[in-house]
Each structure stands twice: as C-alpha cells, then as structure tokens.
Amino acid sequence: MIIIKPKTEFVVTVEAELTPDLAEKDVEEIKKFKVYYGKDVVELGELFEVTKEGDDKRLVLDGDFSRVKWIGCRMSDGEIVVKGSVGANCGAYMAGGKIVIEGDADDWLGAEMKDGEIVVKGDAANLVGCAYYGDATGMSGGKITIEGNAGNYIGEKMAGGEIEIKGNAGDFIGTEMKGGTIIIHGNCGFVGGDMKAGEIKIGGEFELVPTFVKQEDAWVGDVNVKGEGVVRKL
Amino acid sequence: MHHALHIKNGIVIDPKNGVKAEKMDIFVKDGKIVEESEVKGEDVKVIDASNKLVVAGGVDMHAHIAGSKINTGRTMRPEEMRVVRNIANKFRAAVGRVLLTSPAIGYEYAKMGYTSSFEAAQPPIGALHTHEELDAIPMIDKAALPVFGNWHFVFKYVEAKDIEKLKTFIAWALERTKGFGVKVVNPGGVEAWMYGGNVKSLDDQVPSFNVTPREIITSLIKAVEELKLNHSVHIHCNRLGVPGNYETTIETIKLAGGFSNDARQVLHVTHVQFNAYAGDSWRTVSSGAEEIAKTVNSMDNVTIDMGQPIFGHATAMTGDAPFQFTLHRLTGARWSNKDSEVEGGAGIVPLVYLPKNPVHALQWAIGLELGLLIDSDKVVLTTDYPNGGPFTEYPYIMAMLMSKKMREGELEKVSPYVQKASNLPAIDTEKALEEVIHMTRSLPARILGLPQKGHLGVGADADIAIYNLNPLEIDTSNDFEKVYKAFKTAEYTIKSGRILVKNGELVDEHWGKTYWVDATGKVDMEAIKPDLEDYFKYYSVELQNYGVEERWLKKPERIVI
Numbered sequence: 001m002i003i004i005k006p007k008t009e010f011v012v013t014v015e016a017e018l019t020p021d022l023a024e025k026d027v028e029e030i031k032k033f034k035v036y037y038g039k040d041v042v043e044l045g046e047l048f049e050v051t052k053e054g055d056d057k058r059l060v061l062d063g064d065f066s067r068v069k070w071i072g073c074r075m076s077d078g079e080i081v082v083k084g085s086v087g088a089n090c091g092a093y094m095a096g097g098k099i100v101i102e103g104d105a106d107d108w109l110g111a112e113m114k115d116g117e118i119v120v121k122g123d124a125a126n127l128v129g130c131a132y133y134g135d136a137t138g139m140s141g142g143k144i145t146i147e148g149n150a151g152n153y154i155g156e157k158m159a160g161g162e163i164e165i166k167g168n169a170g171d172f173i174g175t176e177m178k179g180g181t182i183i184i185h186g187n188c189g190f191v192g193g194d195m196k197a198g199e200i201k202i203g204g205e206f207e208l209v210p211t212f213v214k215q216e217d218a219w220v221g222d223v224n225v226k227g228e229g230v231v232r233k234l
Numbered sequence: 235m236h237h238a239l240h241i242k243n244g245i246v247i248d249p250k251n252g253v254k255a256e257k258m259d260i261f262v263k264d265g266k267i268v269e270e271s272e273v274k275g276e277d278v279k280v281i282d283a284s285n286k287l288v289v290a291g292g293v294d295m296h297a298h299i300a301g302s303k304i305n306t307g308r309t310m311r312p313e314e315m316r317v318v319r320n321i322a323n324k325f326r327a328a329v330g331r332v333l334l335t336s337p338a339i340g341y342e343y344a345k346m347g348y349t350s351s352f353e354a355a356q357p358p359i360g361a362l363h364t365h366e367e368l369d370a371i372p373m374i375d376k377a378a379l380p381v382f383g384n385w386h387f388v389f390k391y392v393e394a395k396d397i398e399k400l401k402t403f404i405a406w407a408l409e410r411t412k413g414f415g416v417k418v419v420n421p422g423g424v425e426a427w428m429y430g431g432n433v434k435s436l437d438d439q440v441p442s443f444n445v446t447p448r449e450i451i452t453s454l455i456k457a458v459e460e461l462k463l464n465h466s467v468h469i470h471c472n473r474l475g476v477p478g479n480y481e482t483t484i485e486t487i488k489l490a491g492g493f494s495n496d497a498r499q500v501l502h503v504t505h506v507q508f509n510a511y512a513g514d515s516w517r518t519v520s521s522g523a524e525e526i527a528k529t530v531n532s533m534d535n536v537t538i539d540m541g542q543p544i545f546g547h548a549t550a551m552t553g554d555a556p557f558q559f560t561l562h563r564l565t566g567a568r569w570s571n572k573d574s575e576v577e578g579g580a581g582i583v584p585l586v587y588l589p590k591n592p593v594h595a596l597q598w599a600i601g602l603e604l605g606l607l608i609d610s611d612k613v614v615l616t617t618d619y620p621n622g623g624p625f626t627e628y629p630y631i632m633a634m635l636m637s638k639k640m641r642e643g644e645l646e647k648v649s650p651y652v653q654k655a656s657n658l659p660a661i662d663t664e665k666a667l668e669e670v671i672h673m674t675r676s677l678p679a680r681i682l683g684l685p686q687k688g689h690l691g692v693g694a695d696a697d698i699a700i701y702n703l704n705p706l707e708i709d710t711s712n713d714f715e716k717v718y719k720a721f722k723t724a725e726y727t728i729k730s731g732r733i734l735v736k737n738g739e740l741v742d743e744h745w746g747k748t749y750w751v752d753a754t755g756k757v758d759m760e761a762i763k764p765d766l767e768d769y770f771k772y773y774s775v776e777l778q779n780y781g782v783e784e785r786w787l788k789k790p791e792r793i794v795i
C-alpha cells in the first residue's frame with residue numbers, strides 16, 4: 001500500500017494517471033512518476049508526499065484531490081481509496097479493480113469504463129459513465145455507485161454495466177443508451193433521448209422524452225431511433 | 235544563417251533533368267539551385283550526403299489542407315484531436331490523428347521531405363477562410379484550386395456558349411479568390427443536389443439550366459486552354475463512389491481528345507480510385523482500373539492521381555455534396571452538409587478503411603492497380619488527404635509500387651474479395667525508384683505548371699529532400715521496409731535554401747509562399763461587369779465585399795499570365 005498526500009494547495013490542475021500498479025514500485029521510483037502540473041511535466045514527489053506500507057496493490061490518496069485529474073485511468077486491478085474529493089476523469093477507461101471516493105467526484109467519472117467498481121460516498125458531477133465526445137460507446141461494464149446526487153448526462157451512449165445513484169440526478173439520463181442499467185432512487189430531469197436499448201429505473205419524479213410508448217409497467221423507446229430501451233418506476 | 239549550401243557527394247535522382255542515381259553535388263544560393271561558380275567566396279554550409287538519396291522536395295498536387303471542409307471535419311470529430319504529435323519540438327503544438335491542425339500539416343509534410351501542397355477544393359465564397367488557414371500552415375509552399383463546376387455563372391456562360399465571357403469570369407474568379415486553377419467537382423451534380431438529386435451521366439440536364447456535365451467540362455477545358463493557365467482543368471468526375479462509374483470516368487477522360495497543350499495535359503482527373511468501379515451494386519462491385527489505365531495510356535493529354543486509401547481512419551470531405559449524403563446513408567456515420575450559395579456545396583463524413591471489409595480492400599487494390607498499370611509519366615501518388623487517409627503514408631504507397639513482395643504480404647492481410655474482383659494479385663510490375671520519384675516530384679510539378687518545382691536543375695527552387703537510402707545499393711523489391719522507413723522521415727528537408735529538417739528533427743520554421751494566378755490581363759474585365767452586378771443579388775454578400783485582397787495574404791506569389 002502507498003499513501004500519497006498533496007504537499008500544497010494546487011494553483012492549477014494536476015493530471016496524474018495514478019493507478020494501483022504504482023504500489024508495486026519502490027518509493028523512490030514512485031516519486032519519479034511523471035505528472036502534469038498545468039503545462040509543466042513534473043515528478044510526483046515534487047507535488048506529493050509518498051510513503052509505503054506493505055506490498056498490497058492499494059493506493060490511499062489522503063487529502064484534497066479535487067484538482068487532480070485522471071486518477072485510476074485505465075487501471076485493471078487493485079484498489080484506490082480517496083479520503084477526500086477527486087477531479088475529473090477519475091476511473092476513465094477503467095478495466096478492473098475498485099475505486100472508493102469518500103468525498104465528491106468531478107465530471108467524467110468512469111467515462112468509457114469497461115469493468116471494475118467505483119463507489120462515491122458524496123456527490124458526482126456531470127457525464128458519469130459517458131462516452132467521450134466523438135466516441136461511439138460509453139461505459140460498457142462494471143458498476144458505479146453514487147451515494148449522493150449526480151449532475152447532467154448520466155450514461156450517455158452506455159452499452160453495459162450499471163450506474164446506481166442513491167440521490168437525485170439532472171437532465172439527459174441514458175441519452176443514446178445501447179445497453180446496461182441506470183438506477184436513480186431520487187428525482188431526475190429528461191430521460192431516454194435516442195435510447196436504443198438497456199434499462200433505466202427511477203424512484204422519484206422524472207420527465208420522459210415524448211417518444212416512448214407506454215406499456216404495462218414501463219415505457220419503451222425511443223421510437224425516433226426504433227429503440228427498445230425500457231424506462232420504469234423503481 | 236548561411237546564404238549558400240553545398241550538398242556534397244549525394245546520389246541524385248532528378249527525372250526532369252535525366253539524372254538517374256548519379257553521384258553529384260548540388261549548390262544552393264538565395265533559395266535557388268545554382269552553378270558551383272555562383273557560391274565561390276560565399277559562406278557555404280557543406281552538407282555531407284555521401285551514400286544518401288538527394289531529390290527535389292515532394293509536391294502534393296491534391297490534398298484538403300485548408301478551408302471550411304477540413305475545419306468542419308475537425309469540429310465534428312473531436313476524437314481526432316486527442317493525438318498529440320511530438321514532432322514540433324520548440325515550435326507550435328501539433329495535434330491530430332488523421333485530421334491534423336494547420337501547424338501539424340506543415341510539420342508532417344516537412345518531416346517527410348515534402349515542400350509544396352495544393353488545397354484541391356476551395357469554395358470560392360470561402361476563399362478568405364481557406365487563405366487564413368493556408369497562412370497558418372508553416373514549412374511548405376501552397377495554393378488553392380477554387381471549384382467552378384456548379385457555379386451559376388459558369389452554367390450561364392456555358393448555356394450561352396459564350397467562351398469569351400467564361401474566360402473573363404475564370405480570370406475574375408481566380409483573382410478574387412487568389413486561386414491557382416480551375417477545379418471541377420461533379421459538374422452539375424451538386425446543383426442537382428440543391429433539389430435533392432444528382433446527375434447520372436454526362437448528358438443529364440442540370441436542373442433549371444440548359445446545360446449538361448459534358449458541356450460544362452468541355453467549355454471549361456476550352457476556356458482554360460485559351461487563357462493558357464499554368465494548370466489544366468482538374469476534375470473530380472461525376473458519379474463518384476457509385477459501382478459502374480468507371481465508364482463515366484472513361485467518357486470524361488475522352489473529352490480531352492479534342493484539345494492539346496505542348497507543355498502539359500489538358501485534363502487532370504483526380505483521385506480516380508473513387509471513380510474506377512465496375513459492377514452494378516456493392517455486392518457485384520469490381521475493379522474498372524484496367525480499362526481506365528488503357529484509356530489514359532492511350533492518350534497524351536490526360537493525367538490522373540491515385541486517391542489511394544490507407545487502412546485506418548480517414549474523413550471523407552468533398553465538394554460532392556450528394557455523394558457525401560449517399561456515403562452517410564451507406565455507413566450510418568455522422569454527416570455534415572455545407573452549402574456555398576450559388577457556387578456549389580460540400581459534405582463531410584468520418585470513415586474507417588478496414589482491411590477485412592471487401593469493399594475497402596477492393597478500393598485499396600484499385601488505387602494500387604491504377605498506380606501500377608498507368609504510365610509513370612501520367613499518374614501522381616495521392617491519398618486525396620484525408621479522404622483516402624493520411625498523406626503521411628505516401629511512403630507506404632511508394633514502397634508498394636516498387637515491391638511485388640510487399641504487395642503479396644499485404645494481400646494476405648486483406649479480404650479475399652480482391653482476389654476475384656481486382657487484378658492486383660496478378661500484376662508483376664515493380665516501378666523503379668526513379669519512376670516513384672517522378673510521380674511525387676517532377677510529374678506533379680509539370681501537371682501544375684510550376685517549372686521551378688519538382689527538380690534540381692539550375693534555377694529551380696532550392697526545395698530538396700535527402701533520404702537515408704543509397705539508390706545504387708538498395709534492392710527496392712526486397713528491402714521495402716527500409717524504403718518505407720527512409721521516406722517516412724527525411725534526413726534533411728531544405729525549403730527555399732533553408733534547412734528545416736536535420737536528422738529527421740524539425741530544426742527551423744519557415745513560412746512558404748501562396749501561389750495564385752492572375753489572368754486578368756488577358757481578358758476584358760468590363761465585359762462581365764453587368765452580369766456580376768446582376769447575379770450578386772443572389773449572394774449573401776455584396777460584390778464589392780467578395781473576395782480576398784492580396785495584401786491580406788502572408789506571402790502571396792502572383793503568377794501573371
């Protein structure tokens with residue numbers, strides 16, 4: 001296990017693709033890991049204190065990481081625990097392992113993730129499990145759980161896996177969704193635009209785009225794209 | 235900085251001047267190639283080119299490098315902009331997968347030893363945008379070909395059979411757009427697209443005008459030849475991307491029959507691969523390359539370029555708006571339509587060429603067939619960037635044309651459909667290094683009508699590439715990997731006498747010229763004034779606000795006819 005602590009409050013954002021793989025290296029090597037601080041390439045050790053306890057594949061990020069982007073990007077196994085909040089793109093393209101965020105998560109949480117698990121104890125911002133602009137497929141596997149609320153654009157172009165939001169969410173839920181499940185326990189805004197397949201379950205109030213057909217216990221659409229997506233009450 | 239260079243002991247191939255792999259020295263002064271005596275007493279920088287190939291800088295006569303199409307492509311394809319190309323060193327950021335940013339275009343050409351590139355379809359009303367973007371491309375010399383084949387003025391003068399006014403209009407348009415020559419894209423077809431249609435043959439009538447594609451093409455050839463422009467009519471044929479279109483292409487090529495020019499072709503047919511399909515549907519499609527090659531080889535006044543697809547990402551962007559819509563319907567990929575008022579239109583659709591896709595593999599095979607079967611003095615190497623893929627893969631095409639062994643290896647990786655639908659597997663031809671140098675330098679320069687480009691004779695522009703390849707030793711049939719690697723990254727690229735690339739690294743940034751052709755002295759500009767004033771009521775801009783002033787360009791180079 002390695003513990004990484006910010007040395008200062010960051011003036012500009014840091015881009016650091018920190019994964020549990022780092023924990024297999026020795027401390028001096030970890031400190032030399034290259035990250036971006038604004039436009040400059042610097043060594044991890046210049047911005048963070050790094051300590052190592054044992055050899056398990058575990059990263060503990062102790063402090064405020066809300067200005068640190070790309071944490072857990074492309075990780076495939078092991079665990080990351082963030083004691084505070086994280087910046088954008090956390091868990092992007094993730095293929096396995098687990099990320100636990102005790103604070104809040106910024107935009108693009110788990111974007112295009114393929115497998116593994118992300119748990120957010122606080123809130124998440126926009127674009128959870130989405131496809132990056134221009135790409136055809138968002139989240140395709142794994143699970144994202146958000147204990148608090150989430151913003152707009154949840155699971156856009158999502159093709160598999162599950163997103164569960166315990167609180168409320170914003171607009172544009174499951175836009176162009178192709179598979180997988182989104183569960184929202186609270187309220188949300190517009191749901192299902194251009195949805196082709198998959199399922200969205202909502203506990204509270206929501207607004208459905210008008211191009212869904214009411215069936216017994218669910219709505220099916222979006223008929224605009226000959227979709228067979230299912231939206232139902234939780 | 236040195237004013238003079240002495241490139242010593244290189245092995246020179248210079249097809250225009252009959253130099254076939256000879257050890258000789260090249261001297262440069264003030265941006266030009268000079269006699270040795272001219273550099274005596276100068277502060278001369280000596281470049282040791284021992285055992286290396288020395289050739290003229292590459293000339294790309296057909297690519298889409300600036301203007302509203304490529305920019306719309308960039309806007310609608312954010313995924314193209316995630317690749318950072320670490321080639322710019324201390325210069326500007328260079329970004330893009332296949333759709334590159336303007337600086338990246340210049341840097342990549344220079345890295346490959348290319349020193350000139352022509353934007354092949356400038357919407358006239360978008361001329362200012364095109365020139366702003368050309369001015370953002372460093373390293374190379376540039377020019378733009380405005381499109382004429384669907385312009386209402388052209389229809390009007392062709393309909394009236396008034397060649398004098400057509401000539402005057404061409405001169406006016408080239409001056410206003412700071413254009414270099416006459417490009418024609420699917421003549422009449424883009425006008426038909428304004429009504430949701432297209433033309434299906436050279437003899438279809440264009441909606442609302444009493445003209446046909448055949449009449450548009452022949453009238454434009456006549457006008458261009460009478461004006462004696464540097465470059466001939468440069469045509470993207472009707473029925474592009476339609477199985478069975480090779481017959482239309484052959485008919486179009488034959489329209490050049492009645493014309494002649496001592497210096498060059500009278501018709502250049504572009505990215506012919508996209509217009510060389512036999513069969514009557516995508517299920518029965520096959521290669522029409524052999525028939526086209528026979529026709530081109532039998533004529534002495536027509537040239538073509540390949541439009542070779544490269545497997546991987548590409549973006550289709552042409553002034554052929556109806557074709558772009560068809561492509562969008564065929565692939566389901568994103569589509570953007572562009573309208574340029576009474577001048578024509580365009581469309582943009584993302585594309586991936588997959589080796590295992592039978593149609594893509596066939597397109598790839600047809601491009602190579604054209605390159606191999608057509609006389610090396612009549613076919614130029616292009617990918618129609620970014621329609622067929624990146625220009626950075628020209629070295630792949632060069633190596634493929636020279637090696638049957640390389641082609642056999644590549645054929646194993648592609649759909650077996652090409653075995654029955656094309657003749658590529660049976661072609662034994664291996665082009666010589668000298669021929670491929672001609673197809674990428676001296677030939678495009680001659681076709682464009684630029685006597686100072688594409689060769690290393692005294693008086694030529696000092697645009698020079700040096701490659702880590704000894705033509706006296708290399709076995710191009712077997713050492714294709716070495717050939718590919720050598721042409722990918724030049725040892726030296728020299729532009730206007732300045733060293734821009736050294737050992738494959740960019741070491742200097744240079745701003746090239748933008749050529750434009752001024753033929754206004756050959757016509758009576760007053761003759762079309764009332765027509766212009768009358769027709770501009772259909773434009774969204776006033777006549778006096780239309781066009782680009784020379785002083786707005788960074789480094790304009792006016793060629794007076």
Ligand SMILES: [Zn+2]
Nearest residue numbers: 296354505618
């Ligand atoms: Zn083109």
